[in-house]
Amino acid sequence: MKPAPFDYARPRDLDAALTLLGNNASAKVMAGGQSLGPMLNLRLAQPEQIVDITAIDELKLAEISGDELVLGACITHADIEDGRVPDVTGGAMRGVAANIAYRAVRNRGTLGGSLSHADPAADWVSVLTALDARVALRSTSGVRQVALGDFIVGALQSCLKSGELVTAVHVPKRAATAQWGYIKTCRKTGEFAHGQCAVLIDPTTASARIVIGALDAAPVVVAEPAELFGGRIDANYKTTFDVRVADRLLGDAGIVDAAQRHIHVTVMQRALREAA
Numbered sequence: 001m002k003p004a005p006f007d008y009a010r011p012r013d014l015d016a017a018l019t020l021l022g023n024n025a026s027a028k029v030m031a032g033g034q035s036l037g038p039m040l041n042l043r044l045a046q047p048e049q050i051v052d053i054t055a056i057d058e059l060k061l062a063e064i065s066g067d068e069l070v071l072g073a074c075i076t077h078a079d080i081e082d083g084r085v086p087d088v089t090g091g092a093m094r095g096v097a098a099n100i101a102y103r104a105v106r107n108r109g110t111l112g113g114s115l116s117h118a119d120p121a122a123d124w125v126s127v128l129t130a131l132d133a134r135v136a137l138r139s140t141s142g143v144r145q146v147a148l149g150d151f152i153v154g155a156l157q158s159c160l161k162s163g164e165l166v167t168a169v170h171v172p173k174r175a176a177t178a179q180w181g182y183i184k185t186c187r188k189t190g191e192f193a194h195g196q197c198a199v200l201i202d203p204t205t206a207s208a209r210i211v212i213g214a215l216d217a218a219p220v221v222v223a224e225p226a227e228l229f230g231g232r233i234d235a236n237y238k239t240t241f242d243v244r245v246a247d248r249l250l251g252d253a254g255i256v257d258a259a260q261r262h263i264h265v266t267v268m269q270r271a272l273r274e275a276a
């Protein structure tokens, strides 16, 4: 199939883009087009107007500001993979980017597009939640910042309001003592994952952010991670990890199928091993 007819605009500055979006509730943002393109072709999306944001230089900026990295929404997966932007995650983001889909998708797919699309199996959705990132959102009525854990509210659902754009992603600097692990499991290379776990764990501060993704919902951030390790996060976390507690936690998160829980627990165990 081919898309329904639409108007196309490619503004060069952010204000112009926001005005277009603010004036037309049926306008749709296009960044890399890697998800929106198929949705248009299948007529799952039939906007009156496409606002292509890839000519807006401000959305391609990347800079370290204090203790965080600010990445413009139109930074591509390939920009991160190739090291064209600074890194504050000790290489964690670069490793993730290199394993998203295949190179043609990575050349065009953007951070902002991936997060706004909110596919539960998208890599950045889980990874940036584990890294405790925030998104900056802008519309003609103002600016706000939202923690990624609050931004993604369900499968393919974000808290973006009509006329609002993701302009940047703020990624906190990873502590020198924090260890990182990320595992996804796919049936075929380059496909979306059916199990994902991102782990940022710091035995020196006994803290951890553990995120389970590729569910039929928003990623699960483990609320009390110490429970997974017998009540204490220390340097032995790889061996104290309790698969029964992890299985119960996934059951509580609504995963009723034991085989699915087994996949997610195994992926979690492998992510912890990688971190260690």
Ligand SMILES: Cc1cc2nc3c(=O)[nH]c(=O)nc-3n(C[C@H](O)[C@H](O)[C@H](O)COP(=O)(O)OP(=O)(O)OC[C@H]3O[C@@H](n4cnc5c(N)ncnc54)[C@H](O)[C@@H]3O)c2cc1C
Pocket (backbone or CB within 6 Å): 028, 029, 030, 031, 032, 033, 034, 035, 036, 037, 053, 073, 074, 077, 099, 100, 101, 102, 105, 108, 109, 110, 111, 112, 113, 114, 116, 117, 121, 122, 123, 124, 160, 164, 165, 166, 167, 190, 191, 192, 193
């Ligand atoms: C074959 C294939 C395999 C893939 N495999 C993977 C994979 O393994 N892992 C993975 O994580 N991803 C995968 N993807 C998705 C891809 O990586 C892109 O990140 C994703 O398609 C969205 O990014 P985009 O820039 O192309 O957004 P678009 O397709 O342009 O837009 C997607 C949605 O986000 C909205 N949007 C875009 N930018 C913004 C913004 N700044 N503010 C507000 N709304 C915005 C659009 O209106 C649209 O609703 C795959 C895609 C394809 C085609």
